[in-house]
Amino acid sequence: MSSLKFDTSTKNSNRSPGRGPDLLTLKVDTPVQFVRGVGPKLGERLKDKGVWTVQDLLEWYPRAYEDRRAARSIDSLQPGELVSLRAEVIGVTSFAMGKSRRKIWDIVVRDGTGKIHCKYFRVPYKGYFERFQPNQKVRVIGRVLNYRGRIEFHHPDLQDDTPETYADDDVIVPIYPETEGVTNRQLRKMIQEALTGLVAERDQLELLPAWMRTRYELPPRYEALLQAHRPHKDSGPELAEFKTPAHRRLIFEEFFWLELWLASRKQEVAREAGIKMRRDLSLVDALVRNLAFELTGAQKRAFQEIVADLCDRDPARPMHRLVQGDVGSGKTMVALMAALVAVASGYQATLMVPTEILAEQHDQTARRLLEPLGLKVGLLTGSLKARERAQALALLERGEIHLLIGTHALIEDAVHFKNLGLVIIDEQHRFGVEQRARLKSKGQSPHFLIMTATPIPRTLAMTVYGDLDVSVIDELPKGRSPIQTRVGFESHRGKMLEFVRAQITKGRQAYFVYPLVAESEKIDLKNAVTAFEDLQKQFPEYQLGLLHGRMKPDEKDQVMRRFRAGEFQILVSTTVIEVGVDVPNANIMVIEHAERFGLSQLHQLRGRVGRGEHKSYCLLMLGYAVSEEARDRVKIMEESTDGFVIAERDLEIRGPGEFLGARQSGLPGFKLANLVRDARILQMAREAAFEVFERDPSLRLKEHASLRRELLRAHGPTSLAGIG
Numbered sequence: 232m233s234s235l236k237f238d239t240s241t242k243n244s245n246r247s248p249g250r251g252p253d254l255l256t257l258k259v260d261t262p263v264q265f266v267r268g269v270g271p272k273l274g275e276r277l278k279d280k281g282v283w284t285v286q287d288l289l290e291w292y293p294r295a296y297e298d299r300r301a302a303r304s305i306d307s308l309q310p311g312e313l314v315s316l317r318a319e320v321i322g323v324t325s326f327a328m329g330k331s332r333r334k335i336w337d338i339v340v341r342d343g344t345g346k347i348h349c350k351y352f353r354v355p356y357k358g359y360f361e362r363f364q365p366n367q368k369v370r371v372i373g374r375v376l377n378y379r380g381r382i383e384f385h386h387p388d389l390q391d392d393t394p395e396t397y398a399d400d401d402v403i404v405p406i407y408p409e410t411e412g413v414t415n416r417q418l419r420k421m422i423q424e425a426l427t428g429l430v431a432e433r434d435q436l437e438l439l440p441a442w443m444r445t446r447y448e449l450p451p452r453y454e455a456l457l458q459a460h461r462p463h464k465d466s467g468p469e470l471a472e473f474k475t476p477a478h479r480r481l482i483f484e485e486f487f488w489l490e491l492w493l494a495s496r497k498q499e500v501a502r503e504a505g506i507k508m509r510r511d512l513s514l515v516d517a518l519v520r521n522l523a524f525e526l527t528g529a530q531k532r533a534f535q536e537i538v539a540d541l542c543d544r545d546p547a548r549p550m551h552r553l554v555q556g557d558v559g560s561g562k563t564m565v566a567l568m569a570a571l572v573a574v575a576s577g578y579q580a581t582l583m584v585p586t587e588i589l590a591e592q593h594d595q596t597a598r599r600l601l602e603p604l605g606l607k608v609g610l611l612t613g614s615l616k617a618r619e620r621a622q623a624l625a626l627l628e629r630g631e632i633h634l635l636i637g638t639h640a641l642i643e644d645a646v647h648f649k650n651l652g653l654v655i656i657d658e659q660h661r662f663g664v665e666q667r668a669r670l671k672s673k674g675q676s677p678h679f680l681i682m683t684a685t686p687i688p689r690t691l692a693m694t695v696y697g698d699l700d701v702s703v704i705d706e707l708p709k710g711r712s713p714i715q716t717r718v719g720f721e722s723h724r725g726k727m728l729e730f731v732r733a734q735i736t737k738g739r740q741a742y743f744v745y746p747l748v749a750e751s752e753k754i755d756l757k758n759a760v761t762a763f764e765d766l767q768k769q770f771p772e773y774q775l776g777l778l779h780g781r782m783k784p785d786e787k788d789q790v791m792r793r794f795r796a797g798e799f800q801i802l803v804s805t806t807v808i809e810v811g812v813d814v815p816n817a818n819i820m821v822i823e824h825a826e827r828f829g830l831s832q833l834h835q836l837r838g839r840v841g842r843g844e845h846k847s848y849c850l851l852m853l854g855y856a857v858s859e860e861a862r863d864r865v866k867i868m869e870e871s872t873d874g875f876v877i878a879e880r881d882l883e884i885r886g887p888g889e890f891l892g893a894r895q896s897g898l899p900g901f902k903l904a905n906l907v908r909d910a911r912i913l914q915m916a917r918e919a920a921f922e923v924f925e926r927d928p929s930l931r932l933k934e935h936a937s938l939r940r941e942l943l944r945a946h947g948p949t950s951l952a953g954i955g
């Protein structure tokens with residue numbers, strides 16, 4: 232750092248690089264405040280946004296490009312086009328929509344040819360809307376949407392169109408994601424300064440080996456950054472779509488670092504010594520003989536893959552396998568069969584599930600199927616009495632429990648296995664990596680089997696679960712009649728309620744699910760309680776149960792248990808009903824405000840019914856004033872019952888963040904890459920990352936030194952554990 236000389240003044244702007252020792256030379260890790268034109272005050276604001284260094288600043292990529300060569304008139308706009316135009320603000324209004332009172336902002340603008348609405352469903356940053364006054368000149372950059380037969384913009388970029396801003400000389404102007412207190416104009420200027428300051432360092436910026444850049448036709452990193460932030464004056468339409476070679480390079484790199492890390496982890500596992508199980512299927516055969524049904528082909532296939540991991544690897548390695556199967560595809564059976572392979576070899580197995588009620592459910596199933604084979608099943612949950620618990624723990628430690636089923640109570644320190652050989656985790660998206668690791672530490676490199684009913688599109692699986700092997704159960708047991716799904720509007724409510732009543736009269740039960748309103752737990756609770764009271768008035772002759780996010784886990788379990796026992800005819804719920812819960816007598820799922828759920832979530836919820844012999848129904852009720860897009864999206868549920876098809880559509884429509892839900896951990900945030908748009912680049916980056924380890928398993932080659940350094944920097948020394 233001592234060789235750096237800083238000049239934080241903003242006045243003298245006509246200096247050019249290469250002029251002498253006072254030249255501001257930047258490095259990628261130079262703190263951002265030392266970029267010309269930034270200074271301590273702006274620097275602080277940027278830091279709040281996670282921009283600490285020159286590198287962070289350069290990765291503040293444009294979210295769009297304004298093409299001033301092709302400014303458009305409002306009357307010429309077509310749905311689907313990405314456009315920029317000059318206009319004048321007519322007015323700014325906001326209104327609350329629906330029961331949630333969610334606020335929508337509307338800026339109406341006009342030009343000589345017409346007017347158009349710019350709608351915002353959230354506030355980009357504090358003070359954003361206060362910036363715009365009637366008659367103000369603005370530039371609008373956004374994608375034209377068709378909303379109920381009228382075109383409009385949703386979340387366009389709105390920029391002041393003052394003579395000052397317009398004086399920016401380029402014809403193609405990058406539009407940055409703005410944040411409070413830093414304007415686009417400032418961002419543009421400081422990013423250009425950063426690029427200029429880095430000229431001398433340009434070769435050091437390159438981290439990808441030459442063979443990779445040649446193979447995948449990737450321009451050098453500095454060139455790519457330059458092009459992304461200062462696009463060529465005669466760029467074609469691929470610029471707006473982020474499809475230039477520069478974008479491809481930067482997107483590739485974002486994926487590549489993630490895949491390199493996943494590949495290193497996978498390699499680490501591949502070197503770990505594991506337990507070799509005997510290929511003894513006698514217990515499995517006995518189990519299967521006692522079943523009232525045939526296994527599906529997909530169940531058999533998944534089981535064979537597991538057996539190969541457990542018994543056939545030479546030398547033995549711990550299995551790390553994810554089983555993905557749609558709701559109701561029979562994952563539990565596959566898990567039990569895997570447990571029996573471990574038991575036949577003299578090992579214990581454990582099954583961890585996210586809730587007590589699921590644990591009890593699995594415990595009942597396992598006892599029914601395994602006790603006739605002379606095996607002992609144990610249950611460990613938080614609500615066991617001290618004596619029961621002590622007894623279970625003692626049996627476990629003596630090796631007298633073959634399969635232990637439980638909640639996260641399993642990972643407590645007091646739990647000791649005699650010889651744990653297989654860990655099975657059900658509905659894994661509810662458990663963090665940390666909990667997985669602690670469970671693992673209870674055995675000597677036990678095998679791992681993870682089961683999830685959330686079908687994950689292939690691209691996501693490559694990122695979130697990129698270090699696991701995957702088995703897919705893509706077939707439902709024979710004879711299930713598909714759940715009949717209907718989308719309904721408010722006007723259908725009377726009919727819907729009559730339908731529910733008719734089914735309950737026949738002895739069935741129904742779920743009513745309400746969406747979460749993320750902004751406020753209080754409103755949630757109020758919605759649920761109000762809905763509950765309304766429904767009770769509609770159905771005075773029935774018992775209703777209520778389940779919501781403010782309840783304690785044991786209160787929730789209590790309500791679920793009573794519903795399962797048939798004490799309630801209707802269960803009203805705000806939160807997602809526990810995944811995997813099986814109430815075969817419930818055959819109706821009513822989902823209110825279905826437009827607020829993701830398709831995959833709707834699919835999960837729908838999977839709560841259709842689990843018994845009764846014909847089942849899913850009724851998706853739309854709120855007032857839903858857009859055509861939202862309605863069409865929900866309609867997909869009428870057409871498909873395939874979780875994978877639905878997941879792909881969901882990802883396409885909503886993007887990965889929304890798809891997995893905000894709380895989903897493990898999904899890296901990409902700055903430029905988009906899992907849907909860039910699926911092919913992801914595939915390439917993954918290939919490249921795995922090839923690195925094929926060519927150079929311990930990253931010793933000189934051309935891979937930068938890769939080794941990056942892994943260390945980003946993930947610490949343990950990331951090299953498998954590399955040596």
Ligand code: ADP
Pocket residue numbers: 524525526527530556557558559560561562563564684708709811813
């Ligand atoms: P999920 O994959 O959602 O966890 P479960 O394992 O809970 O599904 O299975 C759902 C139901 O289907 C259970 O009642 C189970 O006994 C039953 N089942 C599992 N496999 C089959 C099969 N091959 N044929 C018929 N029914 C099956």
Ligand code: MG
Pocket residue numbers: 562563657684811
């Ligand atoms: Mg299950």
